[in-house]
Amino acid sequence: PAHMVPATVVVLDEIPLTPVGKLDHRALPVPDLTATGGDYRPPATDLERVLADILADILGHERVSVEDNFFDIGGNSLIATRVVARVNAALGTDAGVRVLFEAPTVRSLAARVLDDHGGHAHTPLVPAVRPERLPLAPAQQRMWFVNQFDTTSAAYNIPLAIRLTGHLDPAALDGAVSDLLARHETLRTWYPGDENGPRQLISTAEKVLTALRPEPVAETDLPTASPTDRAGFDVATAVPVRAA
DSSP: OGGGSOSOOOOOSSOOBOTTSSBOGGGSOOOOOOOOSSOOOOOOSHHHHHHHHHHHHHHTOSOOOTTOOGGGTTOOHHHHHHHHHHHHHHHTOOOOTHHHHHSOSHHHHHHHHHHHHOSOOOOOOOOOOOOSSBOOOHHHHHHHHHHHHOTTOOTTOOOOOOOOOSOOOHHHHHHHHHHHHHHOGGGGEEOOEETTEEOBEEOOHHHHOOOOOEEEEOGGGGGGOOHHHHOOSSSOOOEEEEOO
16 A cells, blocks of 8 residues: 555665664664655645645644655654544544545645535534433443343442541541542433333432441451441442451
8 A cells, every 4th residue: 555655765784783683773764754755835725734734743844745745754544643633623624534545645635625524513512401211322221131131140240348548537438429429420320110111210419329427347357247238239328447
C-alpha cells in the first residue's frame, strides 16, 4: 500500500552497531522529512488554509504545501487519527481516518471532506424523556437470565474486604457511599419481572442504602463471620471494624 512505502531513504557508509553487534538505533541519523520534492504551493481557499495549518501544526512543519502527501512528510496512521479529529472539530464534519488515506494532500482532502462528510453537525447530548417502562439493555438481559437460570449463582457478585487503619468516621463513610450511589444509577437499579417480562427499576440512593453503623468484630472472628455480618449485598447495613 502507498502509505507503507518509506517516506525517504537514507544512504549510510556503514551500519552503526552496538558492542554486541546489534543495530545501534540511537546512532542512526534522523531522516529529513521536511523536503517534499516539489515547489511550495500555498493554499488557494480558506478551507485549504485551515487544513494546511492543521497538518503543519500536528506534523511540526513551518508550512505544508497543498500538494504535499501527508504520509511523505512524516504522517502515519496514528497521527492520521489526530489530524482527522482536528479537522472534524474545526469544520463540524464527521470524517473517518479512511478519508485521509484516500485523499492524503490538502488539495484532495479539501475537495471531498465537506461533500462526503459535511452537513452532519454533532447532535448535542440532552437528557432524554424516559418511558414509564424501561426495557433491559443487552448486558442487563444477560445478568437477568443468569439469575433466573440459577438463583443460587454468585455470578456478577464481587465479595470484597478492605482493611483500614485509623479512626473511622461513619458519617464521612456514609456520605461517600451515598454520593457514589446517587451518581451512578446502575448501582441502584434492579430488574423486577411481571407478565410483560423483566424491566429496569431505578431506586433512590436513600432506599438502597440505610445508615451505615459500625459493628466491632474481633480479628479472630473475621474468617467465620457471615457475609451479613460483614456487609449486605442488596442493602449494606453494617461496616465491620476491627476491635481495638
